[in-house]
Amino acid sequence: MDDIxxxxxxxxxxxxxxxxxxxxxxxxxxxxxxxxxxxxxIINFTHGAQFMMGAxxxxxxxxxxxxxxxxxxxxxxxxxxxxLLLDWALGKLxxxxxxxxxxxxxxxVAWIGSAFMEGGGPLSAALGALFPQGLSYWWALIIGPxxxxxxxxxxxxxxxxQLYKLDHLYGLLLTFGVGLILEGVFRNEFGxxxxxxxxxxxxxxxxxxxxxxxxxxxxxxxxAALVLCLATWLLIEKTRLGAYLRAATxxxxxVQAFGVNVPRMVTLTYGFGVALAxxxxxxxxxxxxxxxxxxxNLIIVVFAVVVxxxxxxxxxxxxxxxxxxxxxxxxxxxxxxxxxxxxxVIMAIVLLTRPAGLFGRA
Amino acid sequence: MTIARRHLLxxxxxxxxxxGLPAGSRAQANTIRIGVMTDMSGPYxxxxxxxxxxxxxxxxxxxxxxxFQVEVISADHQNKPDVGANLARQWFDQGVDVIVxxxxxxxxxxxxxxxxxxxxxxxxxxxxxxxLTGAQCSPNxxxxxxxxxxxxxxxxxxxxxxxxxxxxxITADYAxxxxxxxDTGNFVKAQGGKVLGTARxxxxxxxxxxxxxxxxxxxxxxxLGLANASTDTVNCIKGARExxxxxxxxxxxxxxxxxxxxxxxxxxxxxxxxxxxxxxxLNDRTRALTKxxxxxxxxxxxxxxxxxxxGAVLHYLKAxxxxxxxxxxxxxxxxxxxxxxxxxxxxAFGPGHIRTDGRKIHPAYLFEVKKPSDSRNPWDLxxxxxxxxxxxxxxxxxxxxxxxxxx
Numbered sequence: 123m124d125d126i127x128x129x130x131x132x133x134x135x136x137x138x139x140x141x142x143x144x145x146x147x148x149x150x151x152x153x154x155x156x157x158x159x160x161x162x163x164i165i166n167f168t169h170g171a172q173f174m175m176g177a178x179x180x181x182x183x184x185x186x187x188x189x190x191x192x193x194x195x196x197x198x199x200x201x202x203x204x205x206l207l208l209d210w211a212l213g214k215l216x217x218x219x220x221x222x223x224x225x226x227x228x229x230x231v232a233w234i235g236s237a238f239m240e241g242g243g244p245l246s247a248a249l250g251a252l253f254p255q256g257l258s259y260w261w262a263l264i265i266g267p268x269x270x271x272x273x274x275x276x277x278x279x280x281x282x283x284q285l286y287k288l289d290h291l292y293g294l295l296l297t298f299g300v301g302l303i304l305e306g307v308f309r310n311e312f313g314x315x316x317x318x319x320x321x322x323x324x325x326x327x328x329x330x331x332x333x334x335x336x337x338x339x340x341x342x343x344x345x346a347a348l349v350l351c352l353a354t355w356l357l358i359e360k361t362r363l364g365a366y367l368r369a370a371t372x373x374x375x376x377v378q379a380f381g382v383n384v385p386r387m388v389t390l391t392y393g394f395g396v397a398l399a400x401x402x403x404x405x406x407x408x409x410x411x412x413x414x415x416x417x418x419n420l421i422i423v424v425f426a427v428v429v430x431x432x433x434x435x436x437x438x439x440x441x442x443x444x445x446x447x448x449x450x451x452x453x454x455x456x457x458x459x460x461x462x463x464x465x466x467v468i469m470a471i472v473l474l475t476r477p478a479g480l481f482g483r484a
Numbered sequence: 485m486t487i488a489r490r491h492l493l494x495x496x497x498x499x500x501x502x503x504g505l506p507a508g509s510r511a512q513a514n515t516i517r518i519g520v521m522t523d524m525s526g527p528y529x530x531x532x533x534x535x536x537x538x539x540x541x542x543x544x545x546x547x548x549x550x551x552f553q554v555e556v557i558s559a560d561h562q563n564k565p566d567v568g569a570n571l572a573r574q575w576f577d578q579g580v581d582v583i584v585x586x587x588x589x590x591x592x593x594x595x596x597x598x599x600x601x602x603x604x605x606x607x608x609x610x611x612x613x614x615x616l617t618g619a620q621c622s623p624n625x626x627x628x629x630x631x632x633x634x635x636x637x638x639x640x641x642x643x644x645x646x647x648x649x650x651x652x653x654i655t656a657d658y659a660x661x662x663x664x665x666x667d668t669g670n671f672v673k674a675q676g677g678k679v680l681g682t683a684r685x686x687x688x689x690x691x692x693x694x695x696x697x698x699x700x701x702x703x704x705x706x707x708l709g710l711a712n713a714s715t716d717t718v719n720c721i722k723g724a725r726e727x728x729x730x731x732x733x734x735x736x737x738x739x740x741x742x743x744x745x746x747x748x749x750x751x752x753x754x755x756x757x758x759x760x761x762x763x764x765x766l767n768d769r770t771r772a773l774t775k776x777x778x779x780x781x782x783x784x785x786x787x788x789x790x791x792x793x794x795g796a797v798l799h800y801l802k803a804x805x806x807x808x809x810x811x812x813x814x815x816x817x818x819x820x821x822x823x824x825x826x827x828x829x830x831x832a833f834g835p836g837h838i839r840t841d842g843r844k845i846h847p848a849y850l851f852e853v854k855k856p857s858d859s860r861n862p863w864d865l866x867x868x869x870x871x872x873x874x875x876x877x878x879x880x881x882x883x884x885x886x887x888x889x890x891x
Contacts, residue, residue, distance in 0.1 A: 133702045140694045306525070313782075314529035316715055318749030321726070328728050334698060337726040409726065410691060411718045411747060415527060419691045454683075454695035459657050461695075462686035 132333030137451045143340045145447020146347035147402060151420065152427040152439040153351055154398035157358070160434035161371050161391045163290060164282060167298035168274075169424070170417025171305050172396045175199070175270045176403020177412045178308065180262035181317050187254035191311060193246040196269075197237045200245075203272035205230055259322040259408070266404040267397035274396030278389050301417075308414040316413035325408075343405050350401065351440045358436055367391065371434075423450075423462075426469045432482020442480060514809055515553040518544070518797060519580040521571060521595065522610065523587050524560035527688060527714045530743045532587040532610045535790035538781045540584055543797035546776075546831075552809045554801065561586070563688075565594040576602040581813055582800060585793050589613035589660035599624045604816040607800060609792030612713075612739060613663045614879060617843040621886035624816045626800075626823060628844045629792030630761050632660070633879040635738050636667035638759035638848045638872055640709075641675060648707035648734045649677035652700040654720055656687040656712040664711040664738050680705040687712070693720045697727050706733060713739045718748050725752055741787050745865050750856040761848050761877075762791040762832050763866055773831040785863050791832040796844070799828050836874055841886040848877035 151173060158166045179199060182192040205226050212222045236243035257265065277300065285292045325339045358364035370377045370384050378384045403417075410416055427446055431438030446465055453461040472480060520540050522532045537558045544554045557580070561568035568591035572583055576598065583599060586592045587610025599606035600622040607626050608616060614633040616625060651672050655661040661684065669679045680703045683696040697720070700708050708729060710720050717737050724730055737744075740758045764774040764785035773794070774785045786794070803822040804812040812819045820842070828836045828844065836846040851866035859865065881889055 130702065133698065136698045136702075137695055140692075140698065143694070144692050309525065309529065313743075314525075314527055314533070314715075315531065315743045316718055316747040318747060318752070320749070320751065328726070335701075335728040337728075339726065340694075409722060411715045411722070413527075413715055413747075415715070416691070419689055422689070451695055454685075455699065458683045458685055458696065460686075462689035 134452075134455065136334035137455050138448060139334065139336070140340075141448035141451025142444060143344055143447070144451060145444035146344045147406065147420065147443075148424055148427050148447050149351055149440045149443025150347045150402045150405075151399060151424040152431065152443045153354055153436065154395040154402075155424065155428050156431070156434055156436050156439035157354065157398070158392055158395035159428070160436070161367055162278075162282070162286075162293075162388055164285075164293035164297065164392075165290065165425075166392075166395065167294055167421075168277070168301040168304065169297075169396075169399050170421030171301040172270055172274065172399040172417070173403040173406070173420065174308065174414060174417040175273070175304065176266045176400030177319075177407040177410075177416060178312070178317075178403075179266040179269050179400070180259065180404045180407040181319050181412050183253075183257040183262045183265060184259070184319065186249055186252075186256045188256070190242055190246070190250075193249050194237050194242045195311060196249060197243070197245045198234065199269055199273065201230065201233050202276040203269055204233060206272055206275060259325075259404075262404045262407075263401065267400040270400035270403075271393040271397035275389055275393040278392040282392065283385070283389070305414045305418065312414065314413060314415065316411035316416075319407045319412050321408040339408060343409075346401075346405060350398065354398070355436055355440065423465055426465045430465075430469050430472045430479055432479025435479065435481040438479060438481025513813070515555055516582070516801070516804055516809060516812070517580045518554065518556045518582050518584055519575045520556060520558040520584045520793065521561050521568060521575075521591075522558065522585045523563055524558075526563045527716075528563070528587045528610070531714060531741050531787050532585055532789045535781055535784075535787055536585040536609065536793045539777060539786055539790035539794040540797045542773075542777050542780070543794045543801065547798055547801040550805045552804070561588070561591050563588045563591060565590045567591075569594040569598055572598040573602075576604050581605060581816070582607060582819075584797060585610045585789070587611055587789060589615075589663065590658055592616060593620055593659065596620060596622050596625050599816065602816075605800065605819050606816075607793075607796040609796055610789045612660050614667060614884070615659070615663060617839075617841040618879070618884040618886055621841045621884070621888055623842075623888055624820055625842045626796060626820060626838055626844060627842050628796040629789055630759075630848075631843075631878070632663040632667045632738075634761075634848050634877050635759050636664060636671055637879075638850050638870075638877060639736055639738055639757055640668045640671035642757060642850050642870065643707055643734060643736045644672055644675040644677045646734075648736070649675070650705045651677065651679050651707045651709050651736075652703045652705035652733075653679065653682040653709045653711050654693065654696045654700065655682055655684045656716060657684040658687050660713070661687065661711045665709070668709055668711065668736075668738055687716070690716070691719070693723050694727060696720075697723050697729055700733070701727065701729055708733045708735050710735065710737045711739075714744060715747075718744055721748055721752060721756070741789075742785070742863065742865055743787050745853055746863075750854060750859055750865065753853045754855045756853045757850060757869065758853070759848055759850050760788045761846055762786075762788040763849065763851065763868075764863065765866070766849070766868075767834075769831040769834065786832075795828070795830045795832045798830050799823055799826070799838075802826065839881055840889055841881060841884055842888075843878055843881075843884075845874035845878060847874050848872045 155169055182196040185192045208229055209226055236245050321339050325342050328335045328337045366382050374384050427442050431442030450461055453464045520537045522536045523529050524533050541556050559571055572595045582605035584607045586595050586608050589611045592608050592611025606624055609629045612632050614631040616627045653665045655665045683699050710717050717740055737758050745753045764770055807822045824838045833846040838844050849868050850870040852869045
C-alpha cells in the first residue's frame with residue numbers, strides 16, 4: 123500500500139480509528155459539561171472526579187463479594203440516592219419541611235454511621251451476602267450513572283444552588299475544590315496505583331480489519347458514545363422537555379411564570395450531566411487503569427474541547443470531541459511529544475479568532 | 485505570577501510539614517532530623533509515599549536508642565522539580581540533616597544539587613535515573629535501591645538472550661524515561677540486537693496509549709520495551725493485550741513493582757519478566773522485616789522503594805553513631821564518606837557496600853509474575869528466575885563518568 127507523508131497507509135487508517143475512539147470519550151465528557159454549563163452557567167470542575175467515581179462504582183459492583191473496602195465505599199456512595207428517595211417518599215406523604223429535614227438527617231447519620239462500624243456494618247454485609255459473585259459490567263452501566271448522578275443531585279441541592287446569584291467564578295472554585303476532595307478521599311482509601319477490571323467476556327476479543335486489529339470493546343465504546351450523544355442532542359433539541367430547558371436558559375423567571383418548576387429542572391439537569399460523566403467512567407474502567415487520578419488528565423483536555431466547541435453548545439461539544447480526538451491521534455503519529463499540547467494550541471487559535479468557540483453564539 | 489504562586493505552595497507544604505515539630509526541639513543539637521520527601525498525591529504514591537515514611541520510621545525503631553534522638557518528618561513534592569527544590573532548601577535551612585526517598589528522577593536530580601550546595605545528605609531510594617551516580621554524581625548522595633542501568637541490564641539482557649533481538653520503546657518523555665530507554669537500548673545493541681523505533685509520549689498528560697501500541701506493532705519489532713512506570717505501564721500492558729500485541733511481541737516492563745502487578749491483576753500480568761532488588765518473600769530476613777512492618781503499612785508487605793528507605797536510613801544512623809552526632813550534623817559530606825567506609829547489612833538487602841560514586845551495591849533479581857493458579861496468597865506474586873550479584877548488576881564504576889571517581 124501507498125505511504126502518506128512517509129507513514130504507511132494502514133498505520134494511518136488505524137490511527138484515525140483510534141483517534142475516533144478517544145474522541146468518543148472526549149465527546150461524552152464534554153457533552154455533560156456543555157449541558158451543565160448551558161443551563162446552570164456553572165463550569166463543572168468536579169466532572170473528572172465524577173467520571174472517576176463512575177469507574178470506581180463499576181469496580182465496587184464487580185468485587186462486592188471479594189473486596190470489603192469496595193463494599194463500604196459503595197454503601198457510602200449509595201447514601202445520596204437513599205436520602206433522595208427517602209425525601210421524595212416523605213414529600214409524597216405531605217410532611218412538613220422541618221420533619222423532612224430532621225428525618226433525612228437522622229437517616230443519614232444512621233446510614234453513614236453503619237459504614238464505619240466494625241467490619242463495615244449491616245448494609246455492607248448485606249451487599250456482600252446478596253451478591254457474592256458481584257454485579258457485572260452491564261449492571262454497572264445502569265447502576266453507575268444512577269448512583270453517581272444522585273451524588274451530583276445532592277451536591278447541587280446542598281452546595282452549588284447556593285451560588286447561583288454569585289459570579290461564575292465561585293461555582294468554578296467550589297466544584298474544583300469538591301473534585302480535589304473527592305480525589306483525595308479515593309486516593310486515601312484505594313491507593314494511587316489502580317484496581318484491576320477486566321473487559322466483559324461478551325465484548326472481549328478483536329476483529330482483524332486487515333489494516334489493524336480492532337478490539338471489540340473499543341468498537342462498542344464508539345457505538346455507545348454515538349448513541350448517547352445523539353439521544354442527548356435529540357432530547358434537548360427536539361422534545362418538549364428540551365424546549366423548556368432551552369427556554370429556561372434564555373429567561374428562567376419567565377419560564378417559571380408559566381408554571382414550570384425551574385429549580386427542579388436545574389437540579390435534574392446537573393444530575394443528568396453527572397450521570398453522563400459516570401457512564402463515561404464505567405465505559406473506561408475495562409481499558410484504563412481504575413485509579414483516582416484517571417479523571418484529572420482527561421478533564422483538562424475535555425475543557426479545551428468545550429472551549430473550542432463553544433461553551434454550552436451541545437452539537438459543538440460532540441463534533442469537537444470527535445474531531446480533536448482525530449487531530450490528537452494524528453499528532454501521536456507524526457510528533458508524539460506534542461500530542462498533549464496540540465489541543466491547547468488549537469484552543470489558543472480558536473480563542474483568538476472566534477472567542478465564542480467554533481459553534482458558540484457570541 | 486505563576487512562579488510566585490509555586491514558591492508559596494512549596495513554602496506552605498514545608499511549613500505544614502515542619503509545623504508539627506515542637507519549637508524547642510529545633511534547637512536541640514543532639515537530634516538527627518530526617519525528612520522523607522516523596523510522592524503523596526500522584527501516580528507513585530503507592531510504590532513510594534506513605535510506605536517510605538513507615539519504613540523509614542521502622543529503621544529508626546530497629547536502630548534503637550544509642551544516645552541521640554531521631555525525628556522523621558515527611559512532605560509531598562507533587563512530582564514537580566521546583567516544588568521539591570524549594571522544599572529541600574527550606575528543610576535544610578530549618579535543620580533537616582538528611583532527605584530520604586525523592587522518587588521521580590527530575591525531582592531527585594534537583595534535590596541532589598541542593599544537598600551538595602548545603603553540605604547535607606541525600607539518601608535516594610525512589611528515583612531511577614543512573615545519572616545520580618553518573619555525570620551528576622555528588623559526594624553528598626547515596627543512591628540506594630535501584631537505577632535505570634541495573635533495570636535495563638537485568639531485564640534487557642535476559643530478554644535478548646531469550647531471542648528478543650529487535651525492540652520498540654514506548655517512553656515517558658522526561659529524564660527517567662529517556663535514561664531507561666537509552667540504557668536498555670545500549671544493552672540490546674551490545675548483545676547484537678536492534679532498536680527499531682521509539683514513541684515518546686507526554687508525561688503525565690497521556691491516558692491512552694493505543695496509538696503508540698499500534699506504531700509498535702507496525703514496526704514488526706519482537707519486543708515492546710516499556711520505559712515508563714506505574715499507571716502508565718499498567719495501561720500499556722492492558723492495551724497491548726487488547727490490541728493483540730502479545731501474540732506477536734514480547735512485553736518487557738522495565739520498571740514495575742508488586743503494587744503495579746496487583747493493579748494489573750495476575751490474569752493480565754502472568755509471565756511478565758521484571759527486575760527488582762527487594763521482594764518481601766525472598767528469604768527469612770525479608771520475611772521477618774515484612775512481619776514487623778506489615779500491620780503499620782496498610783496491611784501490605786513493603787515494596788522495593790520503601791525497603792530501600794529502610795536500608796538507607798538504618799545505615800546512615802549507624803554511621804552517625806560511629807562518627808558522633810555533632811560531626812554528622814556539621815558535614816553531610818563526612819557523613820556520606822563514613823557510610824561509604826562502613827560495610828552495609830540490613831534485613832531488606834543483606835550485606836553490601838557503597839561505592840565512591842554513591843552507588844549502593846547489592847544483588848538484583850529477575851522475577852517472573854506467577855500464574856493465578858500458582859499464587860498461594862494475595863501477595864504471592866513472583867518467582868525468582870535469576871539473581872545477578874551486586875558487582876555485575878550495576879554499572880561499572882569506570883563507565884559512569886562520575887567526576888568523583890577520577891579525582
